[in-house]
Amino acid sequence: MKQYHVAVIAGDGIGPEVLTEGRKVLRAVAQLAGTFSVSFTEFPWGCEYYLKTGCMMEEDGMEKLKGFDAIYLGAVGYPDVPDHVSLGGLLLKIRRGFDEYINLRPVHLLEGAPCPLKDVAREDIDMIVVRENSEGEYANVGARLYQGTPEEIALQTGVFSRRGTERVIRYAYDLARREKKTLTSISKGNALGYSMVFWDEIFREVGEDYPDVETHSYLVDAASMFFVKDPKRFEVVVTSNLFGDILTDLGAAIAGGMGLAAGANLNPERRFPSMFEPIHGSAPDIAGQGLANPLAAIWSISQMLDFWEERVWAKKILCAMERLLVEKNTLTPDLGGTARTTDVGDAVVRLLEESV
Numbered sequence: 001m002k003q004y005h006v007a008v009i010a011g012d013g014i015g016p017e018v019l020t021e022g023r024k025v026l027r028a029v030a031q032l033a034g035t036f037s038v039s040f041t042e043f044p045w046g047c048e049y050y051l052k053t054g055c056m057m058e059e060d061g062m063e064k065l066k067g068f069d070a071i072y073l074g075a076v077g078y079p080d081v082p083d084h085v086s087l088g089g090l091l092l093k094i095r096r097g098f099d100e101y102i103n104l105r106p107v108h109l110l111e112g113a114p115c116p117l118k119d120v121a122r123e124d125i126d127m128i129v130v131r132e133n134s135e136g137e138y139a140n141v142g143a144r145l146y147q148g149t150p151e152e153i154a155l156q157t158g159v160f161s162r163r164g165t166e167r168v169i170r171y172a173y174d175l176a177r178r179e180k181k182t183l184t185s186i187s188k189g190n191a192l193g194y195s196m197v198f199w200d201e202i203f204r205e206v207g208e209d210y211p212d213v214e215t216h217s218y219l220v221d222a223a224s225m226f227f228v229k230d231p232k233r234f235e236v237v238v239t240s241n242l243f244g245d246i247l248t249d250l251g252a253a254i255a256g257g258m259g260l261a262a263g264a265n266l267n268p269e270r271r272f273p274s275m276f277e278p279i280h281g282s283a284p285d286i287a288g289q290g291l292a293n294p295l296a297a298i299w300s301i302s303q304m305l306d307f308w309e310e311r312v313w314a315k316k317i318l319c320a321m322e323r324l325l326v327e328k329n330t331l332t333p334d335l336g337g338t339a340r341t342t343d344v345g346d347a348v349v350r351l352l353e354e355s356v
């Protein structure tokens, strides 16, 4: 029997609450499938750990994570620790250190999920955003100059390498070809005359190898407008790190909210473990009260199964989530219900059991 070993970094705020439900679902799936087993190893890293030790993870933390089949992450960041310290020391360190250069974020309106847009059919919101996840504005190259003087300057440089840009764009073309979908590049060459002009050039160059893929290019400001006004224009989307970050919160807003938005940080070559997480943060405003919606964390379990090529079960989880959303009687407050975080995990497990 196949065995999958999952490293769990529950992290801060609602992270532990939502991951408990995701683990519950994965455990149930393994039992129902009967063809694989899962084990979980917990790592107590995050802001509390930082306040005790001065580090966000153990010194040899990356070494410890290396052998796992997946990393399951809750959320990182809490008011007592500066965000650039907490995120840089854990989440971004893992994305970078394990060369998880693809961030796959579905923006897909499940049946029954609420949508704030008027005149939009459910099928109109069905895209997958491929966000560059290793460089760009997140390379964190920059400087603070002339500190404490009126001439003070902060520089933050976007780093776009040919290798880094080409590989994410090629990944997106391959995905669009496989899924027989259109591919849209979202950039900003009209203002960012180095990085984004380079991006657009590479998008065109790589496209020569994919004459069968229909392509579109949008400026990010116009794309944001069309995400809201006419989301059916977008199928597979490829974009830079920062634009992808922003666009996928907008995507979450049109596809049921932050409680439903999942993301996979992939190292497609499988040289290092990939990491699966809800795209929301630690939500300090609702943490510790059983109010958090765990569906995003559960969706990221579906992405994990997909990455392991356990596609039938990946799909079954999404179907169970859809049934839950349609039934409407076990939803958390963000979706208009009164259910608690744990009720939602229990209900997804029950629906999965009923589906076999």
Ligand code: NAD
Pocket (backbone or CB within 6 Å): 014, 018, 074, 075, 076, 077, 078, 079, 083, 087, 091, 258, 259, 260, 277, 278, 279, 280, 281, 282, 283, 284, 285, 286, 291, 292, 293, 294, 296, 334
């Ligand atoms: P956030 O996503 O934590 O919260 C934004 C809003 O969405 C809040 O009102 C919150 O209650 C709501 N929300 C988020 N997830 C929800 C869920 N599952 N169910 C119901 N409501 C939910 O964003 P923020 O407030 O900007 O950030 C809080 C902290 O999290 C910061 O430290 C930030 O840096 C960090 N953060 C971490 C990650 C990550 O670890 N991947 C992602 C985003 C933000």
Ligand code: IPM
Pocket (backbone or CB within 6 Å): 087, 091, 092, 245, 279
């Ligand atoms: C996300 C988050 C992170 C990002 C932050 C917390 C560093 O917003 O995963 O979307 O910007 O990538």
Ligand code: MN
Pocket (backbone or CB within 6 Å): 245, 246, 249, 279
């Ligand atoms: Mn984000």
